[in-house]
Amino acid sequence: MAIEVTRQAADAMLARARAAHPREACGILFGSPSRIERFVTCANVHPEPEKAFEIDPQALIDAYRAARSGGPGIAGWFHSHPHGAAEPSATDRALAAPDGRIWAIAGQGRLAFFRAVEGGFETLSSALIDG
Known part of the structure; x- marks a missing residue:
């Protein structure tokens, strides 16, 4: 399955991963x-x-409240692997709810996308778009 990702969002995720290093x-x-x-x-x-x-739990609460009030929908989550690959770790696999949300993972200067499904993650192809 393929998803579209705005270039601005992708660039922001990679920039945030670099800025947070060596933290996730x-x-x-x-x-x-x-x-x-x-x-x-x-x-x-x-x-x-x-x-x-x-x-941050408050950020999650705020995002869900905004979505319920007609704001943008929550598509998923982003995190980085400062010392690993852009793929789900064993911890990610153990903790992810199989809710169909997108997981964007940055690692080794790369950004990859997955969908949390029953039994783990489905790898998603992506296309960068202007937006």
Whole structure:
């Protein structure tokens, strides 16, 4: 399955991953199940941000409230692997809810996209678009 990603969102994710290094960066993806229109960076509140990520709960609450009030839909989540590949880790696989959300992962200067499904992740192809 393919998704569209705005060039601005993709560039922002990679920039955030570089800026957060050696910690994991994280954030929320906005759009639809087939299109990422916007990326918003969030604080990584995990006690060990060099090894894992946890999106600031207040940012999640605010995003869900905005979506319920007619704001942009939550398409998924972003995080980086500062010392690993742009693919789901064992921790990602263990903790991801099979809710169909997109997971964007940055690692080794690359950005890749996956969908959280029953049994793990489905790899998504992506096309950069202006938007």
